């Protein structure tokens with residue numbers, strides 16, 4: 001589920017909120033809906049390391065203790 005970071009244009013309060021497609025977020029401080037979306041991050045806890053497609057090859061030279069591909073996760 002996406003988490004969006006907003007800045008309220010009315011009171012400049014910044015906050016993060018989960019956004020569901022059917023709801024319009026509002027400022028938790030002043031309840032304005034005049035919001036500026038700043039960025040989004042995805043709640044990817046539990047995402048699989050195996051999904052990294054380009055990591056396996058070249059980083060064998062980096063010496064990362066996590067093994068081949070680990071350095072690409074930084």
Ligand SMILES: [Zn+2]
Nearest residue numbers: 008011027030
């Ligand atoms: Zn506000």
